[in-house]
Amino acid sequence: STNGNFISFRTGNCSINVNELKVYRSRYPSVTVTMGDNTKDIRYQNPNPTTFGAKIKSIVVDANNNLSAIAYHDLNIDWTAPSSVSVNDGTSNDVDTIFDNTTASAVWTTSNDPNSGISEYWYALGTSPGATDIVNWTNNGANTNLTVSGLSLNNGSIYYFSVKSKNGADLWSNIGTSDGFIILNQNSIYNKKVKSINIYPNPSNGIFKIELEDYQNIRYITIESIDGKIVYKRRVNDKTTEMKLDIQNGVYILKIWEENGRITLKKLLIHT
Structure with a gap:
């Protein structure tokens, strides 16, 4: 039968001890x-990257019922994608502001794949989450950090690092994206910080x-969206100002305007 699920192992009423039983079925050349x-034929993945998940064996029978030597091939089996990573802007803890528009750094958690391991990480840099308009997808090898130089980033703009991992079976993880960083030129009016600013909680649900x-x-x-649209504006009369915003989830820029015309920028995350 070509679609059977079982065999009947006959012993002729003998008592036997079987250490290993292999069943071969007829096949076509392919x-x-x-x-x-x-x-399915193969039902398990590699338990770890160094242990094969399957072995395929084949023998040939000639016209006189002589059997060939057994040909076999070990297979690595992995049909699940690796885990995604969490990305921080900067070289360690996550930063919101970078004062050099030619260099940017990122660091991320390790990806995990129990079946075939992680072969490499790829990163990109863009003006929106997941975008690649500044730096296209680039192989970073096994490293979980990077510094990109030779950039020309715009003052007052937000940029996002994206990272994905590839396992030993060439399957990709979901893309992990940083929460973005703002570029501020050292000589810009935006870089004249108010003495003390505290925003809490951040991220928030809009309150x-x-x-x-x-x-x-x-x-x-x-408060402006990343495309420059003002979604909220108010005067400040007290040391503590409570905000209640009904806006979409995302990254926004909080601008604090001083009487002398100077502006301080802060990144604001809304997630309801």
């Missing part, structure tokens, strides 16, 4: 071997507080 659940130590010198605050 055959498709399925893998997956318990209805948060802003504490400004020298609020008397603040004209107003604005």
Whole structure:
């Protein structure tokens, strides 16, 4: 039978001890071997990267019923993608602001794949989460950190690092993306910080507080989307200002406008 599931092992009423039993079935010169659940030919993945998940064996029978030597091939089996990573902007802890528009760094957690291991990481840099318009997907080998130089990033803009991993079976993880960083030029009016700013919680669900130590010198605050649209504006009259925003999830730029025209920028994350 070509679609049987069992064999009948006859002993002729003898008592036997079987250490290993192999069953071969007839085949064509080319055959498709399925893998997956318990209805398939190969039902298990590698338990670890160095232990094969399957072995295929074949023998040939001639016209006189002589058997050839057994030909075999060990197979690495992995049909599941590796885990995704968590990405920080900067060289260690996550940073919100970078003051050099020619260099940017990122670091991420290790990806995991129990069946075939991680072969390499790829990264990209863009002006929106997952975008590649600044640096296209680039192989970073087995390293979980990087520094990109020779950039020309725009002052006041937000950029995002994206990272994905590839396992030994050439399967890709989901893309992990940083929460973004703002570029501020050292000589920019944006880089004249208010004495003390505290935003909490951040990220928030749209309800948060802003504490400004020298609020008397603040004209107003604005919140802008990453494409520059002002979604909120108000004057500041107290050291602590409570904000209640009904806006979409995402990254926003909080601008604090001083009486002398200087501006301080902060990254604001909304996630309901």
